[in-house]
Amino acid sequence: MRYSGGTSGPYRDPFSSSSASSSPSLALREPLLPSPMAAPSILCPRIPIAPLRRPSLLLPRSFSAFASPVSSRLPDEAPKGKEFSGSVGFLGLGIMGSPMALNLLKAGCDVTVWNRTKSKCDHLISLGAKFGSSPAEVTSSCNVTFAMLADPGSALVVACGTNGAAEGMGPGKGYVDVSTVDGATSKLINKQIKDTGGSFLEAPVSGSKKPAEDGQLIFLTAGDASLYETVAPLLDIMGKLRFYLGDVGNGAAMKIVVNMIMGSMMASFSEGLLLSEKVGLDPNVLIEVVSQGAISAPMYSVKGPSMVKAAYPTAFPLKHQQKDLRLALGLAESVSQPIPIAAAANELYKVAKSRGLSDQDFSAVIEALRTKMHSSEQ
Ligand SMILES: NC(=O)C1=CN([C@@H]2O[C@H](COP(=O)(O)OP(=O)(O)OC[C@H]3O[C@@H](n4cnc5c(N)ncnc54)[C@H](OP(=O)(O)O)[C@@H]3O)[C@@H](O)[C@H]2O)C=CC1
Numbered sequence: 423m424r425y426s427g428g429t430s431g432p433y434r435d436p437f438s439s440s441s442a443s444s445s446p447s448l449a450l451r452e453p454l455l456p457s458p459m460a461a462p463s464i465l466c467p468r469i470p471i472a473p474l475r476r477p478s479l480l481l482p483r484s485f486s487a488f489a490s491p492v493s494s495r496l497p498d499e500a501p502k503g504k505e506f507s508g509s510v511g512f513l514g515l516g517i518m519g520s521p522m523a524l525n526l527l528k529a530g531c532d533v534t535v536w537n538r539t540k541s542k543c544d545h546l547i548s549l550g551a552k553f554g555s556s557p558a559e560v561t562s563s564c565n566v567t568f569a570m571l572a573d574p575g576s577a578l579v580v581a582c583g584t585n586g587a588a589e590g591m592g593p594g595k596g597y598v599d600v601s602t603v604d605g606a607t608s609k610l611i612n613k614q615i616k617d618t619g620g621s622f623l624e625a626p627v628s629g630s631k632k633p634a635e636d637g638q639l640i641f642l643t644a645g646d647a648s649l650y651e652t653v654a655p656l657l658d659i660m661g662k663l664r665f666y667l668g669d670v671g672n673g674a675a676m677k678i679v680v681n682m683i684m685g686s687m688m689a690s691f692s693e694g695l696l697l698s699e700k701v702g703l704d705p706n707v708l709i710e711v712v713s714q715g716a717i718s719a720p721m722y723s724v725k726g727p728s729m730v731k732a733a734y735p736t737a738f739p740l741k742h743q744q745k746d747l748r749l750a751l752g753l754a755e756s757v758s759q760p761i762p763i764a765a766a767a768n769e770l771y772k773v774a775k776s777r778g779l780s781d782q783d784f785s786a787v788i789e790a791l792r793t794k795m796h797s798s799e800q
């Protein structure tokens with residue numbers, strides 16, 4: 423594993439939130455005939471309103487001590503400052519996809535968007551984005567296409583279904599899936615894209631709604647090294663850091679491990695808040711104590727106060743956090759690694775989902791415990 427390029431600015435809190443369909447059906451396709459693209463050589467100039475141009479940050483050499491043995495291909499550091507020439511597609515305009523596509527647009531890129539629920543494209547179209555009526559139409563008209571979908575099922579159907587992205591791919595084109603999915607799904611998409619002669623990069627992101635708005639995401643990429651270099655300027659518009667981790671599957675695995683840790687941290691924090699309250703302490707003081715010490719994490723100080731008020735404005739939907747824990751359990755199972763803490767946390771998120779909290783922020787997991795504590799009192 424090697425850190426490859428990237429830019430950075432002052433740390434910003436990732437957790438605060440500011441603030442008719444044309445869906446392909448899942449029918450995996452045989453390899454498609456290559457469809458060479460017309461590559462308009464359009465520079466993607468940066469315009470002043472973009473929140474960009476951060477000083478570059480190179481991690482210290484010692485960082486490579488964490489290099490993973492699975493990392494095989496190490497691309498040259500993508501040149502900084504090099505602009506991307508070409509058109510950019512964006513599939514999936516949810517909480518994350520909308521601000522990511524908006525940042526590309528603000529930076530002057532030629533952007534074509536598609537979303538299953540078409541109305542979510544309207545704002546970007548009003549700001550100058552083009553509209554593609556299907557994922558295939560977007561990929562056939564763009565040099566590179568990003569996809570930010572909910573889960574493995576939607577990532578697969580959008581990439582490989584009827585009228586899916588693969589149908590518009592061909593030699594010289596790139597497909598970058600930034601959704602959080604498991605490695606097996608990513609490898610399936612990689613194969614479908616590669617069979618068309620196109621290139622594939624998985625690039626899930628760490629960071630939530632606010633970092634997406636601020637262009638402060640962290641990309642965990644793996645796959646085609648030359649595509650990584652090609653899209654590096656675009657990643658730098660949307661993010662502050664990027665890692666290249668080698669073969670397809672490694673980016674997915676890294677993202678799943680990170681979110682496994684996050685899901686357990688939030689579950690444990692929820693227990694702490696409720697226990698402090700039960701024994702007569704002020705949970706707001708607990709948040710302050712935690713925030714000042716060695717276990718401090720931005721997530722606690724940002725989400726804690728609203729959790730105390732039982733408010734969960736959605737930045738990272740709870741259903742997606744539970745999906746990530748489910749994927750972590752699958753990943754751990756594949757290598758016979760016990761993850762009992764994450765398994766217990768997963769149960770809690772499942773309870774929260776069953777209480778109708780799927781679309782709330784994942785901090786609403788505390789409600790599952792509140793209910794448990796109330797029922798044990800009866
Ligand atoms: N929110 C966050 O803080 C972060 C999320 N992520 C990950 O990013 C991904 C997207 O998250 P987020 O934007 O929050 O999620 P949202 O739920 O806001 O958006 C999901 C997107 O997927 C689309 N979609 C869902 N099902 C289908 C389908 N069957 N066919 C076509 N499109 C579909 C939705 O379309 P439609 O509008 O029609 O429903 C929407 O565009 C997830 O994998 C998540 O785990 C990663 C980092 C942070």
Ligand SMILES: O=CC(=O)O
Pocket residue numbers: 602627628629630681738
């Ligand atoms: O996937 C969620 C995040 O905050 O990162």
